[in-house]
Amino acid sequence: MNPALCGLAVNEALPFELVGRLITIADADIAAGLAGRADLSREQAVDLASRVEESAVRLVHEGRLTAADINPLTQPQAALALLEQRAGDPEWARLLARDPDADRRAKLAACPGLPADVRETLAADPDVQVVAELALCTTPDLAARLARHPHAEVRTAVAGNEATPPQVLAMLITGEGLPPAERCLVCDREETPFTHDPHCPRLDCDLRSGASCAGSHESTLHEMAEQALWNPATPVGPLLRFADHPSSLLRARLAARPDLPPQSAARLAGDPVPGVRGELAQNPAIDEALIRVLAADRGHDVQRRLAHNPRVPLDVLSELATATKIGPSLLPRIAAASPSEIEDLSRSSNPVVRMLLAERRDLPAGIRDALADDPDAKVVKSIARHPGLSEAQLRSMVERHGSRVVAKVAANPETPPALLEELTRHTPLVQKGLREVARHPGATGPALLACLADSQTRRLAAGHPALPPEAIVELLADPDGLVVEAAAANPSLPPAVMAQLIPDPGGA
Incomplete structure (x- = not known):
């Protein structure tokens, strides 16, 4: 991987002609960056997809390619990506349903809106993983049919499908009205009884950790119960039997049900x-x-x-x-607090409660200002990023609480450039504060130059557009490839230097 070229691929200031030149020499890593460019023309997108097949899927997701630009025979992954978005040709689905690659058929099975005949073809696929992928997201009527599939893996997928009719989900839980499953992935491959070693040394083994079968497909049926418990379409009645189940995982899934x-x-x-x-x-x-x-x-x-x-x-x-x-986080109950409750919380004698309230970013100015003057550092740390704080308030926080609040003050998007510069000179130096300065849209050249001294922060500062151009150019020779990539992606990198970094395919 060439970090400089990978950085240029995502540089928003890269001139149009240099984008075209980069496409002609792109490998998979460079193409991944190019595919996400907002200024990529349709012609450039088609050219890139034809040169680097891996980029075609990203280009589809970015809306740069349509069905008219894709050949399903030579670009099957891109064709699948379009089918996933319901933007592909239905004939592609019929073609891919018979693809010799089972992984492609499984990806097709996960696509929504497949023609009925394609769904039927996939439902009869000889590879059980393809059928299971279909069962996970197919229509209610086909899900009901696949609930009777002889393979337990398919039934497990049906149990996780929210379109599966509730009465069918209940049958999967109770077993009533369904013939027993005949096979599972374990007894397909191993002589039973068998329990898969969680530390299995076989490189070609893809059985799940702890998978087991003694003739009744135990681990797969456990997974089917997990899926049904997770599925909001499953009626809660049949699930209540799991309240006393030996598996704590199943009991935990039941405990999380919103209809408990x-x-x-x-x-x-x-x-x-x-x-x-x-x-x-x-x-x-x-x-x-x-x-x-x-x-x-x-x-x-x-x-x-x-x-x-x-x-x-x-x-x-x-x-x-x-x-x-609890830690500083916006709790749901705090986020939903009424104006009178906010007032009460702000006057709490418990500093942790005031800290939790301070995580809101929509507090009335009076309460915000009172919390900004709070004597407890953890409260001030939580309020420091609140919009509307004045420079004087932010400075006062640092003066009163020092290094404990530096990083949070630096993270406030309204912190003035002059204060950001001062925070890079704070004693003792706060590494987290430097990283926040390096990310800050208002950081100045002097502040960013100070950030270059720290190896981790240098990666962030290298991509900041306010970094002086001469410093950006110097960082292109940095021993850290991530720094080089960030510098090459910096829109303030001089265009002449950009051109020098890209080999000219027409040159000698």
Whole structure:
């Protein structure tokens, strides 16, 4: 990989004629960058796709190629990408349904809106993975038929399809009305009973870790239950049997269901595994009484996850802020707080509560300013990125709390250039602060030059358009390829230097 040419490929200031020159010498890495250019002409896109097949899929996703530009025989991946967007020719689907490459047929099976005859062809595919891919996203009627497929892998995919009729999903869970599955991926390949070694040394083995079959396809049926529990179309009634299942993973999936009945929720609140109770704690379906019970649960991560429940009462949230480490994040309940609740939270005696409130970016000016003057550094760190803060307020934060708030002040998009320069000279030096300065759209040349001293920050500063051109050119010789790539992608790189970096295919 040539880092300079890869950088030029995404440089928004690269002249049109140099884009064309770069296309003529592009490899897969360069083409990946070129394919994302907003200024790529249709002719250039077609040229690039014809030269580097890997770029054609990205060009399709970027809207640069249409069905008229693609030959499905020579560019099957691009044809599949267009079919995935419902923009391909239906005849391509009929052609690809008989492609000798099973991976391509599986990708086709995942495409929406396939013609009925193509779906039928794929449903009868000899490769079970192709049929399973179809089952995962096909129409309700075909999903209902595939629920009777003899292979458990296909039935597992049907269980994860949200278009599968609810009564069929219930049958997959209970087994009632369906013949037993005859095969699974394990007994297809191994003599049973067999349990796959999680540390299997065979390089050609693609069985899932822990896959097992003793004649009843145990691991695959477990996966089918997982899929059905995750699927919102599955009626909750048949799923309640998993409240006492030996698998804590299945109990956790049940605990996260938004349609979980209160009686089952109460039972799962006493589950011996904290992970199950944690899933329950974050479930917005649980009522206030159960929330208050779980607030006293000292199991690993239960209280922290309860704090993220959008229905947690604010008085409980205040208690949780003291009992567990939540960290600076905008909690759903804080985000939904009413104006009067915001006022109450801002006056909380608990600095963690004030910190959580300060994560909002739509606070009234008076409350924002009060939090900016807060004596607790963690509150100030959270409010430092709030819009509308004055330069005087930002400077005061740094004067009062020093290195603890430097990075957050530097990350505020409204921090003035002069203050950014001062933050690069702060003692002690704050590495995170330097990185934020290097990302800041208002950073000046002197501030960015100061960022070059740090190896990690240099990668960010090298791509900043305010970096002086002479410094950008020097960085093209940096031993770090990521720095070189960023410098070459910098729109302030002189065009003459850009031209020198690209070999002229017509030259001697």
